[in-house]
Amino acid sequence: MLYDAIVVGARCAGSPTAMLLSRKGYRVLLVERASFPSDVVSTLIIKYPGVQLLKQWGLLGAVMATNCPPVRQWLDHKGDFLLSAPLPAVDHVVTVAPRRIVLDRILAAAAVQSGADLLENCVVEEILSRDGRVTGIRGRTRGGGSVTAHGRIVIGADGKHSLLARTVKPETYHCHPVRACYYYAFWSGIPDMGLVSYWRNQHFVLAIPTNDRLTCLVIARPAAEFDSLRKNVEAAYWRCLEISPLLHEYARQGRREGRFIGTVDLPNVYRKPFGPGWALAGDAGHHEDPLMGHGIMNAFHDAALLAEAIDAGFSGRMDLDVSLADYEIQRNQWSLPAYRRNVAAALLEGWDSEQELRLRSALRDNPHEAGRYFGVRVYAVPFEQFFSAENIARIAGNGLTF
């Protein structure tokens, strides 16, 4: 069977890519090892640009209808005081944090509704190529059957350990060592306070309200601590929670719904995302520490850019190599500034710098600007706008630079 595009991996990058290409009239095969509903190791925050894409694709209503509360405010403690403000009201929904078991099913269903063929329970075992050009995939279904399919392009949306990337071995760049490790669990009985974050002395705690009144309670520590943490996860988790008396007490009164989930498998890397007959999207093309919650919106953004680039090439509007090179440029321009800030922040130090604390104390009695400060964190307010020298001087006086 010859497809226009074969997409390997049907989550945040793969399903929207398949959906968008199908909506443009292309024949798309979407191949996924799991079957939906299916969960994945990830916390849940979709930042504003990701929410905007969901809305643009007509999927935000379905996400909100899953009993998932929009995030309305942020409470943040950086070794000083609890600074809180409503997120800026730039839209009806600014940020939302659906369970992945819910979100990923909606995305895959949207791809199918748009006309893509979804093959679940199928592991792609081999990337086929001819004369240096990727031409298709060979996979194995759970029942043991073999599947072979050919496409004009094969898209690896198959996560950070992408088989396609391992096969084509693209150039990597902007690499940094692993920074932090994470454990999280879902809790009932914790009130929805919006996002709540505490930072102290290389400890980080974050509460995220999600579906069905559950809260995802996340802790982060430097990557080097992972081995000692995993020896007694529960004790280490509670110890980290102690930096937040508020969340510690709520968790004590609440109930853990499910096991602790943790990982340190968190590389910081960009891969060149295209070559003859292939392209990469989402974590397969660029993976970063999850501290600032960029992965889902980046995956959506890649899907939007890549579908446009492929359409430009396939329709003859542009040479495909040129449009894919443009995809790489646009992906990097869009994600790199935030990636650099994220990789620096994921060292989990410097959050209580004098500069930061001075700014925060100036924001304390300025709810409008405090809201915009949190708006920067969810990408509803541009970083350059809020942190411009003039704006910071206006809020906190002279002498602060970020």
Ligand SMILES: Cc1cc2nc3c(=O)[nH]c(=O)nc-3n(C[C@H](O)[C@H](O)[C@H](O)COP(=O)(O)OP(=O)(O)OC[C@H]3O[C@@H](n4cnc5c(N)ncnc54)[C@H](O)[C@@H]3O)c2cc1C
């Ligand atoms: C602890 C943690 C917390 C996070 N928190 C956030 C957050 O709050 N906000 C945020 O935006 N991001 C967060 N992220 C990042 C986010 O989870 C990822 O960036 C996002 O899932 C990337 O989506 P993807 O579709 O590229 O890849 P994945 O979600 O990894 O999906 C890849 C899919 O490909 C399939 N696949 C792989 N190989 C094959 C194969 N050979 N054959 C068939 N199928 C295959 C897999 O089964 C999988 O379903 C977090 C990540 C972690 C680890």
